[in-house]
Amino acid sequence: MTATLSLSVLDLIPVRNGQTSGDAVRASMALARLADRLGYARYWFAEHHNMPSVASTTPPVLIAAAAAQTERIRVGSGGVMLPNHAPLVVAEQFAALEALAPGRVDLGLGRAPGSDPVITQLLRISGPTADVDRFPDHIADILAMLSPDGATLRLTSGREYPIQATPAASAAPTVWLLGSSDYSARLAAELGLPYVFANHFSGEGLERALELYRTGYRPSEAHPEPVTFLTANVVVAETAAEASDRALPQLRAMARLRLNRPMRPLETIEEALAAPADSDGEELIAAMRRRWIIGAPGDAAAELRRLAERHGVDEIMVSPVAGARADEPADASPGRERTLELLAAAVGSSAE
Template identity: 80%
Template sequence: MTASPRLSVLDLVPVRTGQTSTDAVAASVALARAADRLGYERYWFAEHHNMPAVASTTPPVLIAAIAAKTERIRVGSGGVMLPNHAPLVVAEQFAALEALAPGRIDLGIGRAPGSDPVISQLLRISGPTADVDRFPDHIADILSLLSPEGATLRLTSGREYPITATPAAAATPTVWLLGSSDYSAKLAAQLGLPYVFAYHFAGDGLERALELYRTEYQPSEAHPAPRTLLPVNASVAPTAEEASERALPQLRSMARLRTNRPMRALETIEESLAAPHDSTGEEVIAGMRRRWIIGDAPGAAAEIRRLAERAGVDEIMVVPIGGSYASEPADATPGRVQTLELLAAELG
């Protein structure tokens, strides 16, 4: 039998019909505590803005909250969208998180905006940090600022000005580079950083990106060998029928996003099942289902093993997308917890 990969979690803090942001965050806290108890490796938050179905707008805030409520699991961002933030601010935030939870913090960094052009402009209104062409420089700046030695800025007067993200760092977060293109794979290889291909929303190009990353990898002091993991959407239940029903709200939401339709809070399972036939949306959903893990525990575990073997990774990051029935509590997501529990039992 193929060896089981280690398991981690990526959370977008989904918001469904009848939920408040408070409910959604409470549900994610419970989910993170379950992941900690079940032995998952790490728990990351994505960064998205102005989306009715997503409450993960500020990963550093959520990371601090979850680090305080868990014991051993690594906590991080998947990822901070760097064009939205000044490198010094990111470095200071994650240096502070590392001080709060030493040895448990991951800083995953992405190049995408995580929102629409209007929100991107509002996020970037205070300065020119959104220059995507300078993304490699900004990554290098963050790595220097996070190091105990810090960075040195040469002023126009010629004087050198030392800068550190925190006065006396005992350790630094692990920096990961996220992406879905050859560009991100090549940059991660060039900088000697761990790399995550965003398989949960961009399945095409997986093999090429990982091959480029591994063949062009330049060893760094912190990471002498290439290192990667793979995120995948998953809905797992005692029966394949229940898993399929619980996956439907997220599938329909993603279909609306990909067909440029207005976004709204995630539907309940009953709302999704009662929705009228939509041939365009169903075609998009059919394409997504081929890459998502949807099924009972033995079948889902077998699919995850095959995916890990195909990609040559020893860690899979589960995006638990199980939706909720209308009768289930607003401040909990039993379908997502169930996914983590069943996979841990099969692959642990």
């Protein structure tokens, strides 16, 4: 690992009690602008559907908005859930984004549904996009259609039919494969693509996935060497106690999700602290706290460096999951902003 640890951001656009979707999106755009000023490497939006606490439903729309409000940071998807979409539509969307923000666009692709079975059925109502078994073929199709030369479809008549995601591309977005299983690691290695394991959601199997990716990697023209980084849930505040309080709303939301309880907007910090004890939830929360990075700046930076060194990476994408207090502005996320500010300063100073 190099002496400098690069930081990036994954944003699910959290929605808390008292916020509208517009408030939440405006807060995230402010966070993207801040990440750009602070020197973060990239800013990715997730794809989730029909969740009361998550507004990141349409990564291409959000990427376009963030690209228009930033100058140097890479913007992208973490990720587009490909079985929900026609490959040509994804290629066209990201070719347009590359034209809008040349050299700054990442297309992260995953194969998870991003929601429950009912919403998955609605997303895939047109039929052919739902063929998860064709995921590798759809990735290859997107890569071909995004290239300046485009792709060629052979019709049943035998005639060749050219397809391009945009008429006159000069470059293409960087395509990443995302996942949380051996399958995704092996596929990324086989295709010679950059790979990210969803460590922020499930750290189980991380070491094995990275080993499979690195040992099985087949060099590609665009990526002669394997390229990967880690994701992590992070909350940083001036004190460890404040960071712990800020982490609680998201911890409780994740516990509800894993216990299959009804989802709702994120609680404020005051609501989370005042909630009655729940033995099942508390057990899950305690386990998640051990995997998340929650603390004061110096401790958090040191833990991130240990994580990067342990897994041989020089970039970590943080999901800033700090909650909000009841009196904080609805269209801002001071806790998440402070996480990025304190972390950037601490990681930068520790590298000197």
